Amino acid sequence: MTFSEALREIESLDFSVRLNIASGLRTFLDIANQEEAVLVVRDRIRSTTRYWQLVRRTVDLLREEFDEQYENPADTALAVYTWLLNESRLETRRAPIAEQVTDQVARARQCWWALKVAEMAQSSHPRDKAVSTDRFLQDALLARWFATEAKDIYLERYRRRVDGLFAASFNQMGDTNGCPWVAHMVPSAQTSSGRGEAAPDERLDPDGSVPGPISADTHVNNLYLTAWDATSGVRKHSSTL
Amino acid sequence: MEYIIDPGGPQDRQALQLQTRKRRHIRNETRAEHRPEQRHAALQLSLRMCPGIEYRSSSAAYNCMGLVFACRRTWIDVAELDPILTDDEYRQLRQGECPVLGDVVVYRLSAEGDATHVGIVAQVLPLTASGQPVVKVLSQWGAHGEFVHLVDQVPDVYGRSVEYWTDRRNKP
Numbered sequence: 001m002t003f004s005e006a007l008r009e010i011e012s013l014d015f016s017v018r019l020n021i022a023s024g025l026r027t028f029l030d031i032a033n034q035e036e037a038v039l040v041v042r043d044r045i046r047s048t049t050r051y052w053q054l055v056r057r058t059v060d061l062l063r064e065e066f067d068e069q070y071e072n073p074a075d076t077a078l079a080v081y082t083w084l085l086n087e088s089r090l091e092t093r094r095a096p097i098a099e100q101v102t103d104q105v106a107r108a109r110q111c112w113w114a115l116k117v118a119e120m121a122q123s124s125h126p127r128d129k130a131v132s133t134d135r136f137l138q139d140a141l142l143a144r145w146f147a148t149e150a151k152d153i154y155l156e157r158y159r160r161r162v163d164g165l166f167a168a169s170f171n172q173m174g175d176t177n178g179c180p181w182v183a184h185m186v187p188s189a190q191t192s193s194g195r196g197e198a199a200p201d202e203r204l205d206p207d208g209s210v211p212g213p214i215s216a217d218t219h220v221n222n223l224y225l226t227a228w229d230a231t232s233g234v235r236k237h238s239s240t241l
Numbered sequence: 242m243e244y245i246i247d248p249g250g251p252q253d254r255q256a257l258q259l260q261t262r263k264r265r266h267i268r269n270e271t272r273a274e275h276r277p278e279q280r281h282a283a284l285q286l287s288l289r290m291c292p293g294i295e296y297r298s299s300s301a302a303y304n305c306m307g308l309v310f311a312c313r314r315t316w317i318d319v320a321e322l323d324p325i326l327t328d329d330e331y332r333q334l335r336q337g338e339c340p341v342l343g344d345v346v347v348y349r350l351s352a353e354g355d356a357t358h359v360g361i362v363a364q365v366l367p368l369t370a371s372g373q374p375v376v377k378v379l380s381q382w383g384a385h386g387e388f389v390h391l392v393d394q395v396p397d398v399y400g401r402s403v404e405y406w407t408d409r410r411n412k413p
Binding site: 013014016017018020021022023024025026027030031067069070071073110112115119 | 384
């Protein structure tokens with residue numbers, strides 16, 4: 001099987017159907033691992049040329065139009081490509097491009113396995129731990145979060161998530177996890193002071209949502225972070241991003 | 242466009258508010274439906290892999306876990322199974338103990354391996370000469386659809402190690 005044939009196979013309906021018998025990500029990847037086309041692509045992308053072909057093909061798939069009332073027909077292929085690209089990131093020079101592609105896949109619409117693989121890839125990388133979801137507000141992670149070097153990392157990783165962020169989610173997540181910290185992230189333009197120093201109750205609607213829409217164009221520079229002790233209300237850290 | 246922090250978690254507004262008996266949130270997400278041609282191909286593949294199974298319904302919006310533990314409303318990763326069985330006080334049937342209608346079947350690749358698939362006991366036929374009951378199961382195969390099938394009549398990727406679990410409590 002040639003490289004091109006393997007790609008065609010991975011993007012085929014039959015391939016997608018075979019992998020979609022899985023009920024969980026682990027089984028999905030187990031099935032993928034038994035597919036000849038996957039083994040061929042994994043082998044061939046040791047070549048830099050082939051690796052870049054796979055990157056380009058992944059990006060092309062992300063741009064393809066589809067009927068959004070259904071799942072993205074490229075979901076399975078995107079999942080497998082993202083997985084393979086990230087496996088290959090162990091070669092240092094490939095890591096940045098694997099991360100960029102993974103970030104784009106994580107934003108893909110109407111995808112299922114592709115998002116799960118992208119999430120797995122992002123959370124498996126050490127620098128992503130600062131933004132891991134349910135571990136997000138643990139003290140140690142917050143400390144990293146506010147460290148200078150971690151902040152930049154956080155921002156870079158955060159960009160893909162900013163549009164749908166609900167400040168209340170962070171608040172409640174801290175409470176429900178028994179974490180003493182509460183953290184909010186809101187656009188500074190939406191606070192009364194404009195300096196990112198508003199009190200917590202100024203930032204939230206009664207139902208706990210962020211006041212006003214956060215557009216897809218929101219830049220990380222418009223955000224700031226504040227963390228304070230949930231019990232005493234004493235502000236511990238503040239950081240304009 | 243929204244990106245959800247912790248998709249399927251307790252703060253995900255698109256997730257169902259689904260809890261175990263001990264009020265632990267069960268992570269869940271609703272998946273988009275597949276195109277008609279994909280649904281058709283999935284049905285054909287399932288019937289080819291396991292001839293004799295009975296087709297019931299087709300939807301990608303839920304998986305086997307969603308069928309058993311969430312009334313077909315959502316997708317729950319199989320990795321959530323063990324906490325649910327624990328919190329809901331299921332017990333595993335002992336060797337030789339006969340399952341009954343409504344018990345849960347758990348498939349694993351190996352006896353000690355992770356769960357890959359679950360279903361509900363739909364029918365228990367009289368004991369065979371070997372002393373083993375013939376068990377029919379209702380289960381959803383990934384995004385393919387729901388089938389009624391013999392307990393060992395599943396795709397190889399689910400494994401051959403089968404356990405029965407029950408929440409039956411009070412005998413009459």
